[in-house]
Amino acid sequence: MRTFYVIVASRSRATAEKLAGHLAQRREFEVKLRVIANGHSDPLHGVKELPELLLMHYGPGNDELEYLAEHGVREQLPLIVCGPVDDPEAMRLAMRAGARDYLPENASAEDFVASVLRIQEETIRARTAGSGKLIVVANGKGGSGASFLATNLAHSLVVDGDHRVTLVDLDLQFGGLSRYLDITAKVGILQAIDAADEIDEMSAQAYTHEHASGLRLLAAPAKHLVLANNISIEKLETVLDAYLSINDYLVADSPARLDPVTELFFERADKIVIVTQQSLPHVHDSARLLHLLTSEIGIQKKRITVVVNRVSKNAQITIADIQKALRTKEVITIPNHYRIASESINAGIPVAEISKTAALSRGIRKLQVALTNPVSQPSPGFLKRAMPNFLGG
Ligand SMILES: Nc1ncnc2c1ncn2[C@@H]1O[C@H](COP(=O)(O)OP(=O)(O)OP(=O)(O)O)[C@@H](O)[C@H]1O
Ligand SMILES: [Mg+2]
CATH class of the missing domain: 3.40.50.300 (P-loop containing nucleotide triphosphate hydrolases)
Structure with missing residues (x-):
């Protein structure tokens, strides 16, 4: 089976392990942990093989999201951010960094799996776009x-x-x-x-x-x-x-x-x-x-x-x-x-x-x-999921 390579990055090993644990139930995900060391803003610093998806945990005051937004070098790399609930600043940064989804820290394992599956599917689709x-x-x-x-x-x-x-x-x-x-x-x-x-x-x-x-x-x-x-x-x-x-x-x-x-x-x-x-x-x-x-x-x-x-x-x-x-x-x-x-x-x-x-x-x-017939599949924008109060959802 073809696996989908995900890097889970956090400044806290315990958090990275918890998030990776959410994804462990699916054998199609190949998950690697990355504990971001002090002094580094690039969550992928030193990573040799780029993943197909970066799942990044964000804590207030950390500068990884800003780094990703500013450097934009890895625009192609899909990003899911996991951070505090109802934190407009975290969501703003996630958006600037080009995140495809924002999940609150206390979201369920099912929510994490569903979000990663959605991006996996989009990635496969994009790979074959333009063909039959x-x-x-x-x-x-x-x-x-x-x-x-x-x-x-x-x-x-x-x-x-x-x-x-x-x-x-x-x-x-x-x-x-x-x-x-x-x-x-x-x-x-x-x-x-x-x-x-x-x-x-x-x-x-x-x-x-x-x-x-x-x-x-x-x-x-x-x-x-x-x-x-x-x-x-x-x-x-x-x-x-x-x-x-x-x-x-x-x-x-x-x-x-x-x-x-x-x-x-x-x-x-x-x-x-x-x-x-x-x-x-x-x-x-x-x-x-x-x-x-x-x-x-x-x-x-x-x-x-x-x-x-x-x-x-x-x-x-x-x-x-x-x-x-x-x-x-x-x-x-x-x-x-x-x-x-x-x-x-x-x-x-x-x-x-x-x-x-x-x-x-x-x-x-x-x-x-x-x-x-083309299928209409508007996946819920993460803004709507993350900030229902702002959008009246
Ligand atoms: N709508 C239908 N009405 C009547 N007979 C049908 C219909 N569809 C299929 N059959 C008959 O069912 C039989 C089995 O069809 P088919 O060979 O397509 O099945 P299959 O699912 O591919 O089977 P296999 O397990 O052998 O691959 C054929 O003899 C066919 O005539
Ligand atoms: Mg047959």
Whole structure:
């Protein structure tokens, strides 16, 4: 797993340890302590490897914030300041130093974790800004329809959304996505990974196959078994970046398990679609996957969309039951349509090419639109959080 490197700085070792302790519950944070010695104003004096985030404790009279504000040399380095409650001077200094958040000293561990997670996510987003978006479609449980929906979602992004799209098969053991598009795949993700050191925008296309619609497929190996643990995650990330840079969207079809390969894609995903169905085992397994994603990998729930596939009005488990069990208000439903779905899979033809007006095709378009609408996510400005009295919050 990729870690997020945080330095916690304070003039007091006990305070630095307490703040670091708040973050210790998350294994994705790599936290180092820095006790600022007397006579130094630069909280990062002598630090060789700059962190991705500086969490700095401020005590009245200390001059680190002023130093950061004046020197501005590390503008790019995100800063969270922790200081006294209701201290306008501390907040003014924090703002001048470019702090992204201000947390009172007595804030809870959850508040600290949430603030760091927010900045971690912004950092990852910024790194991939300007490139394509990654949508990972994951099986809540085997056989839910993830491969079928990933293929048809990617197809809809091309034909309805007019986007450049590559569909990625992440099922390295059984990967059969090429069949869903009637493509004979000779090369794919493994060859792209082998060539990662030289891969560029031009050569990346050579590892994909183009469908008549314009959709491209980065296939999984068809002949031999590959274990995720044997794949270089560094190279895989290079490959991922190469395809993001030449596409508007990458749609990855992920099996229902966490391994180093799927974990990288989940971490980097702009949107994760969990496909489930109206049965107890489906709901149970989907709830577990959701829990793993949000608690273990730290993915924010707003990035996850639950899709109930093969919806039937007569099923014992209702959509409301699923919303309750998965603790999510919004779910997208896809109707059950055995004939068109089987015809599509057996012939390797996207559903919209069989019938554009079928309820199933309309459901897939609805999913495509829901996933591509920009999300509005105004994170509470720290002024509002730190000084509700001033702002009337
Ligand atoms: N909306 C639907 N209506 C009817 N049948 C469907 C629908 N969606 C999927 N199916 C059927 O469900 C079967 C499983 O679909 P698919 O292969 O996409 O599942 P999966 O979740 O990728 O499974 P796996 O665990 O094998 O990766 C297919 O035979 C397909 O025809
Ligand atoms: Mg599948």
